[in-house]
Amino acid sequence: MAQKSVVLMPGDGIGPEVVGATVEVVEAATAGDPAITWSEVLMGGCSIDVHGTALTDEVLAECRAADAVLLGAVGGPKWDTTDPDAPRPEQGLLGLRAGLGLFANLRPVKPPPALYGASPLREERIAGTDLLVVRELTGGIYFGERGRTDDSAYDTCPYSRDEVERLARRGFEAARGRRAKVTSVDKANVLETSRLWREVVSGLAAEYPEVELEHMLVDNAAMQLVSRPADFDVIVTENLFGDILSDEAAMITGSIGMLPSASLGAAGAGLYEPVHGSAPDIAGQGIANPIATCLSAAMMLRYSLDAPGAAARIDDAVAATLDAGVRPRDLGGDADTRAVTDAILGALA
Ligand code: IPM
Numbered sequence: 001m002a003q004k005s006v007v008l009m010p011g012d013g014i015g016p017e018v019v020g021a022t023v024e025v026v027e028a029a030t031a032g033d034p035a036i037t038w039s040e041v042l043m044g045g046c047s048i049d050v051h052g053t054a055l056t057d058e059v060l061a062e063c064r065a066a067d068a069v070l071l072g073a074v075g076g077p078k079w080d081t082t083d084p085d086a087p088r089p090e091q092g093l094l095g096l097r098a099g100l101g102l103f104a105n106l107r108p109v110k111p112p113p114a115l116y117g118a119s120p121l122r123e124e125r126i127a128g129t130d131l132l133v134v135r136e137l138t139g140g141i142y143f144g145e146r147g148r149t150d151d152s153a154y155d156t157c158p159y160s161r162d163e164v165e166r167l168a169r170r171g172f173e174a175a176r177g178r179r180a181k182v183t184s185v186d187k188a189n190v191l192e193t194s195r196l197w198r199e200v201v202s203g204l205a206a207e208y209p210e211v212e213l214e215h216m217l218v219d220n221a222a223m224q225l226v227s228r229p230a231d232f233d234v235i236v237t238e239n240l241f242g243d244i245l246s247d248e249a250a251m252i253t254g255s256i257g258m259l260p261s262a263s264l265g266a267a268g269a270g271l272y273e274p275v276h277g278s279a280p281d282i283a284g285q286g287i288a289n290p291i292a293t294c295l296s297a298a299m300m301l302r303y304s305l306d307a308p309g310a311a312a313r314i315d316d317a318v319a320a321t322l323d324a325g326v327r328p329r330d331l332g333g334d335a336d337t338r339a340v341t342d343a344i345l346g347a348l349a
């Protein structure tokens, strides 16, 4: 029987609730194959409280040695600060992405037909939507040089050819196994980094003749995403644009509580986490929607743990749960975390 090791980072807010539910679901879906060793660590605000930093070197080293990392969410009002010298929970997440070299962030958006009515967009607009945002995760304005004085501040957005190319390659490769279309999103009419981005992506397209490539300016992409989302297949874009567009795309499924993600590097452990945050307003009440984390765990089984069968069982069980009419609060229902988890476990059985 295969042995795999997963580092669990429940994090802050609703993180522990959705991660706890997901471990139950993964155990049921795998039934010991692979046999997963879970090791729970602190990351985010909970780590700041104990260690004074959101991510310790020990935790990072443990992640490097594992097959995968499963994260709930980090952050909350307790650690909100504008003091540039104070530790912030998000630094742990960014440190993890950089420290593990996780340059490619995959965020699939595929609303199940049972949820077409839950989206604020009309059903005829979203029907058939099946898109994948491939977001660059370790470069750009998130990691560029920054600074401030009393009355001015700046953030820079550097990108190298190599950084753009390795990310775009992930996009083209993903498109090959899908509908063979890549939409590269940039702001090439204004930004120099976007002009480099467009040049590199265009150059790479020659290596993927079976994939259709289009370029789209980010403001236009924001509009097209809500007016004709079903026309997108794979969207490749830089860090900040991908952050914003993936939240926007989440609403196609009716709630950000539905969206999973995988962050991958060239090799080594991948990081799996829901796209939503720590939702401090509902933390500890047992009402958080665990579906995005369950779907993230399915991606983990598929991409890092070599268990595509168990991954498909979780995807199917979530679909069956929604088909049966089970709706957590964020989708307008009243099913709490326990009820949603039990419904998924029931569908798996
Ligand atoms: C995300 C989040 C993070 C990001 C925050 C928490 C730093 O919004 O994963 O999309 O901006 O990347």
Ligand code: MG
Pocket (backbone or CB within 6 Å): 243, 244, 247
């Ligand atoms: Mg975000």
